[in-house]
Protein backbone atom coordinates (compact mmCIF):
# COMPACT_ATOMS: atom_id res chain seq x y z
CA UNK A 1 0.00 0.00 0.00
CA UNK A 2 1.17 3.50 -0.84
CA UNK A 3 1.84 5.29 2.46
CA UNK A 4 3.25 8.50 1.04
CA UNK A 5 1.55 11.46 2.72
CA UNK A 6 -0.75 14.10 1.24
CA UNK A 7 0.40 17.70 1.81
CA UNK A 8 -2.35 20.09 2.94
CA UNK A 9 -1.64 23.73 2.12
CA UNK A 10 -3.88 26.37 3.70
CA UNK A 11 -3.22 29.54 5.68
CA UNK A 12 -6.22 28.76 7.89
CA UNK A 13 -5.00 26.41 10.62
CA UNK A 14 -8.50 25.35 11.64
CA UNK A 15 -9.25 24.37 8.06
CA UNK A 16 -6.02 22.35 7.83
CA UNK A 17 -6.85 20.52 11.03
CA UNK A 18 -10.39 19.71 9.87
CA UNK A 19 -9.19 18.26 6.55
CA UNK A 20 -6.33 16.45 8.27
CA UNK A 21 -8.73 14.80 10.69
CA UNK A 22 -10.98 13.72 7.82
CA UNK A 23 -8.14 12.29 5.76
CA UNK A 24 -6.40 10.56 8.64
CA UNK A 25 -9.69 8.92 9.59
CA UNK A 26 -10.00 7.68 6.00
CA UNK A 27 -6.51 6.17 6.20
CA UNK A 28 -4.55 8.85 4.32
CA UNK A 29 -1.43 10.15 6.15
CA UNK A 30 -0.98 13.94 5.87
CA UNK A 31 1.51 16.77 6.36
CA UNK A 32 0.82 20.50 6.49
CA UNK A 33 2.08 23.82 5.15
CA UNK A 34 0.63 27.29 5.70
CA UNK A 35 1.65 28.93 2.44
CA UNK A 36 2.92 28.11 -1.03
CA UNK A 37 6.58 28.71 -0.34
CA UNK A 38 6.62 26.45 2.71
CA UNK A 39 4.78 23.83 0.67
CA UNK A 40 7.28 24.03 -2.17
CA UNK A 41 10.19 23.51 0.24
CA UNK A 42 8.50 20.41 1.61
CA UNK A 43 7.61 19.03 -1.83
CA UNK A 44 11.18 19.44 -3.05
CA UNK A 45 12.32 16.98 -0.34
CA UNK A 46 10.23 14.31 -2.13
CA UNK A 47 8.12 11.42 -0.83
CA UNK A 48 4.67 13.03 -1.28
CA UNK A 49 1.95 11.61 -3.45
CA UNK A 50 -0.44 14.55 -3.53
CA UNK A 51 -0.86 18.22 -2.66
CA UNK A 52 -4.23 19.72 -1.75
CA UNK A 53 -3.96 23.50 -1.82
CA UNK A 54 -6.09 26.48 -0.95
CA UNK A 55 -5.95 29.31 -3.52
CA UNK A 56 -5.67 32.61 -1.67
CA UNK A 57 -2.70 32.53 0.71
CA UNK A 58 0.03 34.97 1.72
CA UNK A 59 3.64 34.71 0.44
CA UNK A 60 2.88 32.40 -2.48
CA UNK A 61 -0.70 31.68 -3.58
CA UNK A 62 -2.12 28.36 -4.71
CA UNK A 63 -1.97 29.22 -8.40
CA UNK A 64 1.77 29.98 -8.30
CA UNK A 65 2.38 26.94 -6.09
CA UNK A 66 0.61 24.42 -8.31
CA UNK A 67 2.23 25.82 -11.42
CA UNK A 68 5.65 25.29 -9.85
CA UNK A 69 4.74 21.80 -8.63
CA UNK A 70 3.61 20.93 -12.12
CA UNK A 71 6.90 22.16 -13.57
CA UNK A 72 9.27 20.71 -11.00
CA UNK A 73 7.41 17.62 -9.71
CA UNK A 74 4.85 16.52 -12.32
CA UNK A 75 4.41 13.15 -10.59
CA UNK A 76 2.72 14.80 -7.56
CA UNK A 77 -1.09 14.89 -7.90
CA UNK A 78 -2.44 18.46 -7.60
CA UNK A 79 -5.84 19.30 -6.07
CA UNK A 80 -7.35 22.73 -5.47
CA UNK A 81 -9.70 23.17 -2.51
CA UNK A 82 -11.13 26.68 -2.42
CA UNK A 83 -14.03 28.66 -1.07
CA UNK A 84 -14.06 31.05 -4.04
CA UNK A 85 -16.21 29.98 -6.97
CA UNK A 86 -14.52 32.44 -9.35
CA UNK A 87 -11.24 30.55 -8.92
CA UNK A 88 -12.81 27.72 -10.91
CA UNK A 89 -12.39 29.20 -14.37
CA UNK A 90 -8.70 29.80 -13.68
CA UNK A 91 -8.06 26.26 -12.52
CA UNK A 92 -10.19 24.51 -15.08
CA UNK A 93 -7.47 25.00 -17.61
CA UNK A 94 -4.77 22.72 -18.70
CA UNK A 95 -2.39 21.46 -16.20
CA UNK A 96 -2.22 23.39 -13.02
CA UNK A 97 -4.75 21.36 -11.05
CA UNK A 98 -5.85 17.80 -11.65
CA UNK A 99 -9.02 18.34 -9.66
CA UNK A 100 -10.98 21.28 -8.38
CA UNK A 101 -13.02 21.01 -5.17
CA UNK A 102 -15.13 23.55 -3.31
CA UNK A 103 -15.10 24.25 0.44
CA UNK A 104 -16.84 23.05 2.48
CA UNK A 105 -16.09 19.65 1.04
CA UNK A 106 -17.96 16.76 2.71
CA UNK A 107 -15.53 14.03 3.91
CA UNK A 108 -16.94 11.40 1.57
CA UNK A 109 -16.65 13.69 -1.46
CA UNK A 110 -13.00 14.37 -0.63
CA UNK A 111 -12.26 10.71 0.02
CA UNK A 112 -13.97 9.70 -3.22
CA UNK A 113 -12.08 12.34 -5.25
CA UNK A 114 -8.75 11.17 -3.84
CA UNK A 115 -9.66 7.50 -4.40
CA UNK A 116 -10.59 8.20 -8.03
CA UNK A 117 -7.41 10.18 -8.69
CA UNK A 118 -5.31 7.30 -7.33
CA UNK A 119 -7.30 4.65 -9.23
CA UNK A 120 -6.91 6.65 -12.45
CA UNK A 121 -3.12 6.75 -12.07
CA UNK A 122 -2.95 3.08 -11.21
CA UNK A 123 -4.75 2.25 -14.45
CA UNK A 124 -2.62 4.65 -16.49
CA UNK A 125 0.49 3.00 -15.10
CA UNK A 126 -0.22 -0.09 -17.28
CA UNK A 127 3.30 -0.81 -18.61
CA UNK A 128 1.83 -2.16 -21.88
CA UNK A 129 0.47 1.32 -22.70
CA UNK A 130 3.80 3.02 -22.06
CA UNK A 131 5.71 0.44 -24.07
CA UNK A 132 3.27 0.69 -27.02
CA UNK A 133 3.59 4.49 -26.90
CA UNK A 134 7.38 4.14 -26.97
CA UNK A 135 7.16 1.70 -29.88
CA UNK A 136 5.07 4.26 -31.79
CA UNK A 137 7.83 6.83 -31.57
CA UNK A 138 6.75 10.40 -31.04
CA UNK A 139 3.31 10.97 -29.56
CA UNK A 140 1.46 14.15 -30.59
CA UNK A 141 2.30 17.14 -28.41
CA UNK A 142 -0.27 19.46 -26.89
CA UNK A 143 -1.43 21.71 -29.77
CA UNK A 144 0.46 25.01 -29.56
CA UNK A 145 -2.56 27.27 -30.13
CA UNK A 146 -4.40 25.49 -27.32
CA UNK A 147 -1.43 26.01 -24.99
CA UNK A 148 -1.33 29.71 -25.88
CA UNK A 149 -5.08 30.04 -25.19
CA UNK A 150 -4.65 28.45 -21.74
CA UNK A 151 -1.68 30.71 -20.96
CA UNK A 152 -3.71 33.74 -21.99
CA UNK A 153 -6.64 32.76 -19.78
CA UNK A 154 -4.33 31.88 -16.89
CA UNK A 155 -2.49 35.17 -16.97
CA UNK A 156 -3.76 38.01 -14.72
CA UNK A 157 -3.79 40.31 -17.79
CA UNK A 158 -5.49 37.66 -19.93
CA UNK A 159 -8.59 38.73 -21.84
CA UNK A 160 -11.28 36.99 -23.83
CA UNK A 161 -10.74 39.55 -26.62
CA UNK A 162 -7.21 38.24 -27.10
CA UNK A 163 -8.46 34.67 -27.60
CA UNK A 164 -9.75 35.43 -31.11
CA UNK A 165 -6.47 37.14 -31.94
CA UNK A 166 -4.42 34.13 -30.76
CA UNK A 167 -6.44 31.75 -32.96
CA UNK A 168 -6.11 34.13 -35.93
CA UNK A 169 -2.32 34.01 -35.66
CA UNK A 170 -2.65 30.39 -36.87
CA UNK A 171 -4.28 30.62 -40.33
CA UNK A 172 -4.66 26.85 -40.81
CA UNK A 173 -6.36 26.53 -37.40
CA UNK A 174 -8.57 29.57 -38.11
CA UNK A 175 -9.70 28.13 -41.45
CA UNK A 176 -10.60 24.80 -39.85
CA UNK A 177 -12.42 26.37 -36.92
CA UNK A 178 -14.45 28.59 -39.24
CA UNK A 179 -15.30 25.69 -41.51
CA UNK A 180 -16.45 23.68 -38.51
CA UNK A 181 -18.41 26.49 -36.88
CA UNK A 182 -20.21 27.18 -40.17
CA UNK A 183 -20.98 23.48 -40.70
CA UNK A 184 -24.27 21.71 -40.00
CA UNK A 185 -22.87 20.55 -36.62
CA UNK A 186 -23.60 23.96 -35.12
CA UNK A 187 -26.57 25.03 -37.24
CA UNK A 188 -25.83 28.76 -36.85
CA UNK A 189 -28.22 31.08 -38.66
CA UNK A 190 -25.58 33.60 -39.73
CA UNK A 191 -22.22 32.67 -41.21
CA UNK A 192 -19.22 33.40 -39.01
CA UNK A 193 -16.19 34.92 -40.72
CA UNK A 194 -13.62 35.55 -37.96
CA UNK A 195 -12.31 33.59 -34.99
CA UNK A 196 -13.39 36.41 -32.66
CA UNK A 197 -16.95 36.12 -33.97
CA UNK A 198 -16.80 32.36 -33.45
CA UNK A 199 -15.79 32.91 -29.81
CA UNK A 200 -18.65 35.39 -29.37
CA UNK A 201 -21.19 32.99 -30.94
CA UNK A 202 -20.18 29.68 -29.37
CA UNK A 203 -18.43 30.75 -26.18
CA UNK A 204 -14.86 30.57 -25.12
CA UNK A 205 -14.87 27.03 -23.75
CA UNK A 206 -16.45 25.45 -26.83
CA UNK A 207 -13.92 27.18 -29.07
CA UNK A 208 -11.07 26.15 -26.81
CA UNK A 209 -12.21 22.48 -26.94
CA UNK A 210 -12.48 22.71 -30.73
CA UNK A 211 -8.97 24.16 -30.95
CA UNK A 212 -7.71 21.15 -28.98
CA UNK A 213 -9.62 18.62 -31.12
CA UNK A 214 -8.73 20.30 -34.42
CA UNK A 215 -5.09 20.59 -33.34
CA UNK A 216 -4.84 16.88 -32.52
CA UNK A 217 -6.65 15.76 -35.67
CA UNK A 218 -4.43 18.05 -37.79
CA UNK A 219 -1.49 16.11 -36.41
CA UNK A 220 -3.23 12.86 -37.40
CA UNK A 221 -3.73 14.15 -40.95
CA UNK A 222 0.00 13.88 -41.49
CA UNK A 223 0.08 10.17 -40.56
CA UNK A 224 -0.35 7.02 -42.62
CA UNK A 225 -3.15 4.76 -41.45
CA UNK A 226 -3.87 1.08 -41.73
CA UNK A 227 -6.30 0.09 -44.44
CA UNK A 228 -9.93 0.32 -43.41
CA UNK A 229 -9.44 3.19 -40.99
CA UNK A 230 -11.10 6.55 -41.77
CA UNK A 231 -9.92 9.63 -39.92
CA UNK A 232 -12.81 11.56 -41.42
CA UNK A 233 -15.35 9.16 -39.92
CA UNK A 234 -13.59 9.28 -36.59
CA UNK A 235 -13.75 13.10 -36.51
CA UNK A 236 -17.45 13.11 -37.42
CA UNK A 237 -18.13 10.54 -34.70
CA UNK A 238 -16.16 12.64 -32.18
CA UNK A 239 -18.07 15.83 -33.05
CA UNK A 240 -21.39 14.01 -32.88
CA UNK A 241 -20.56 12.47 -29.51
CA UNK A 242 -19.54 15.89 -28.18
CA UNK A 243 -22.91 17.25 -29.26
CA UNK A 244 -24.72 14.36 -27.57
CA UNK A 245 -22.74 15.01 -24.38
CA UNK A 246 -24.07 18.58 -24.38
CA UNK A 247 -27.64 17.32 -24.81
CA UNK A 248 -27.32 14.97 -21.80
CA UNK A 249 -25.54 17.60 -19.68
CA UNK A 250 -28.17 20.24 -20.49
CA UNK A 251 -31.04 17.87 -19.65
CA UNK A 252 -29.37 16.77 -16.41
CA UNK A 253 -28.32 20.32 -15.45
CA UNK A 254 -24.69 19.32 -15.10
CA UNK A 255 -22.52 22.34 -14.18
CA UNK A 256 -21.16 24.42 -17.09
CA UNK A 257 -17.55 23.65 -16.08
CA UNK A 258 -18.15 19.86 -16.05
CA UNK A 259 -20.15 20.10 -19.28
CA UNK A 260 -17.25 21.87 -21.00
CA UNK A 261 -14.76 19.29 -19.71
CA UNK A 262 -16.92 16.37 -20.90
CA UNK A 263 -17.41 18.07 -24.27
CA UNK A 264 -13.61 18.12 -24.63
CA UNK A 265 -13.42 14.48 -23.51
CA UNK A 266 -15.97 13.53 -26.17
CA UNK A 267 -13.96 15.24 -28.91
CA UNK A 268 -10.90 13.23 -27.90
CA UNK A 269 -12.43 9.99 -26.61
CA UNK A 270 -11.56 7.75 -29.57
CA UNK A 271 -8.28 9.46 -30.53
CA UNK A 272 -6.59 6.23 -29.39
CA UNK A 273 -8.08 4.53 -32.46
CA UNK A 274 -6.10 6.87 -34.72
CA UNK A 275 -3.00 6.22 -32.63
CA UNK A 276 -3.45 2.44 -32.93
CA UNK A 277 -4.23 2.64 -36.65
CA UNK A 278 -1.12 4.72 -37.32
CA UNK A 279 1.24 2.75 -35.09
CA UNK A 280 2.29 -0.83 -35.74
CA UNK A 281 -0.18 -1.09 -38.61
CA UNK A 282 0.11 -4.80 -39.21
CA UNK A 283 -1.22 -5.36 -35.68
CA UNK A 284 -4.22 -3.18 -36.48
CA UNK A 285 -5.21 -5.60 -39.22
CA UNK A 286 -4.64 -8.53 -36.86
CA UNK A 287 -6.93 -6.89 -34.40
CA UNK A 288 -9.93 -6.74 -36.75
CA UNK A 289 -9.27 -10.32 -37.88
CA UNK A 290 -8.96 -11.50 -34.29
CA UNK A 291 -12.32 -9.94 -33.39
CA UNK A 292 -14.07 -11.60 -36.33
CA UNK A 293 -12.43 -14.98 -35.81
CA UNK A 294 -13.00 -15.11 -32.10
CA UNK A 295 -16.32 -13.28 -32.13
CA UNK A 296 -15.20 -10.83 -29.50
CA UNK A 297 -15.65 -7.07 -29.35
CA UNK A 298 -12.94 -5.02 -30.99
CA UNK A 299 -12.04 -3.57 -27.64
CA UNK A 300 -11.27 -7.08 -26.37
CA UNK A 301 -9.35 -7.75 -29.57
CA UNK A 302 -7.30 -4.60 -28.96
CA UNK A 303 -6.46 -5.90 -25.52
CA UNK A 304 -5.39 -9.26 -26.95
CA UNK A 305 -3.32 -7.84 -29.80
CA UNK A 306 -1.92 -4.62 -28.33
CA UNK A 307 -2.22 -5.48 -24.60
CA UNK A 308 -4.05 -2.18 -24.20
CA UNK A 309 -7.13 -0.47 -25.63
CA UNK A 310 -7.71 2.72 -27.63
CA UNK A 311 -9.27 4.23 -24.49
CA UNK A 312 -6.14 3.54 -22.42
CA UNK A 313 -3.83 4.90 -25.09
CA UNK A 314 -5.82 8.14 -25.52
CA UNK A 315 -6.04 8.63 -21.75
CA UNK A 316 -2.30 8.04 -21.47
CA UNK A 317 -1.68 10.83 -24.01
CA UNK A 318 -4.09 13.22 -22.27
CA UNK A 319 -2.41 12.42 -18.95
CA UNK A 320 0.95 13.39 -20.46
CA UNK A 321 -0.68 16.62 -21.65
CA UNK A 322 -1.76 17.18 -18.05
CA UNK A 323 -5.43 17.69 -18.90
CA UNK A 324 -7.74 17.76 -15.85
CA UNK A 325 -8.66 14.39 -14.32
CA UNK A 326 -12.32 14.72 -15.29
CA UNK A 327 -11.33 14.59 -18.98
CA UNK A 328 -8.72 11.83 -18.65
CA UNK A 329 -11.03 9.69 -16.50
CA UNK A 330 -13.99 10.04 -18.89
CA UNK A 331 -11.81 8.99 -21.85
CA UNK A 332 -10.17 6.10 -20.00
CA UNK A 333 -13.47 4.57 -18.85
CA UNK A 334 -15.70 5.52 -21.80
CA UNK A 335 -16.43 1.86 -22.58
CA UNK A 336 -16.45 0.74 -18.94
CA UNK A 337 -18.06 3.38 -16.74
CA UNK A 338 -18.99 0.59 -14.32
CA UNK A 339 -15.33 0.43 -13.29
CA UNK A 340 -15.48 3.94 -11.81
CA UNK A 341 -16.24 4.10 -8.14
CA UNK A 342 -18.58 7.09 -8.37
CA UNK A 343 -22.16 7.80 -7.47
CA UNK A 344 -24.91 8.74 -9.92
CA UNK A 345 -24.27 10.20 -13.33
CA UNK A 346 -20.48 10.69 -13.39
CA UNK A 347 -18.36 11.83 -16.35
CA UNK A 348 -17.48 8.40 -17.82
CA UNK A 349 -21.14 7.39 -17.70
CA UNK A 350 -22.23 10.56 -19.54
CA UNK A 351 -19.62 9.96 -22.25
CA UNK A 352 -20.53 6.28 -22.49
CA UNK A 353 -24.24 7.14 -22.97
CA UNK A 354 -23.42 9.83 -25.56
CA UNK A 355 -21.27 7.29 -27.43
CA UNK A 356 -24.14 4.79 -27.42
CA UNK A 357 -26.59 7.49 -28.62
CA UNK A 358 -24.24 8.18 -31.52
CA UNK A 359 -24.46 4.60 -32.64
CA UNK A 360 -21.00 3.59 -31.58
CA UNK A 361 -22.40 0.08 -31.47
CA UNK A 362 -22.85 0.23 -35.24
CA UNK A 363 -19.31 1.31 -35.95
CA UNK A 364 -16.53 -1.03 -36.91
CA UNK A 365 -14.60 -0.29 -33.75
CA UNK A 366 -17.39 -1.23 -31.42
CA UNK A 367 -16.97 -2.37 -27.87
CA UNK A 368 -20.58 -3.40 -27.73
CA UNK A 369 -21.69 -5.56 -30.63
CA UNK A 370 -25.25 -5.14 -29.41
CA UNK A 371 -27.11 -2.87 -27.06
CA UNK A 372 -27.57 -5.48 -24.34
CA UNK A 373 -24.53 -4.55 -22.29
CA UNK A 374 -25.18 -0.78 -22.13
CA UNK A 375 -28.84 -1.27 -21.30
CA UNK A 376 -27.95 -3.71 -18.52
CA UNK A 377 -25.49 -1.21 -17.11
CA UNK A 378 -27.98 1.65 -17.23
CA UNK A 379 -30.68 -0.47 -15.54
CA UNK A 380 -28.22 -1.25 -12.76
CA UNK A 381 -27.72 2.48 -12.22
CA UNK A 382 -31.46 3.21 -12.37
CA UNK A 383 -30.87 5.32 -15.48
CA UNK A 384 -32.93 3.41 -18.02
CA UNK A 385 -35.76 5.93 -18.00
CA UNK A 386 -33.43 8.91 -18.24
CA UNK A 387 -31.60 7.28 -21.13
CA UNK A 388 -34.94 6.93 -22.92
CA UNK A 389 -35.56 10.67 -22.50
CA UNK A 390 -32.05 11.54 -23.77
CA UNK A 391 -32.50 9.28 -26.76
CA UNK A 392 -35.85 10.89 -27.56
CA UNK A 393 -34.36 14.38 -27.38
CA UNK A 394 -31.35 13.27 -29.45
CA UNK A 395 -33.60 11.83 -32.15
CA UNK A 396 -35.64 15.06 -32.24
CA UNK A 397 -32.46 17.05 -32.80
CA UNK A 398 -31.33 14.68 -35.53
CA UNK A 399 -34.57 14.85 -37.48
Ligand SMILES: [Fe+2]
Nearest residue numbers: 269270334335
Ligand atom coordinates in the same frame (compact mmCIF):
# COMPACT_ATOMS: atom_id res chain seq x y z
FE1 LIG B 1 -14.22 4.15 -27.93
Ligand SMILES: [Fe+2]
Nearest residue numbers: 269270355360
Ligand atom coordinates in the same frame (compact mmCIF):
# COMPACT_ATOMS: atom_id res chain seq x y z
FE1 LIG C 1 -16.81 6.42 -29.62
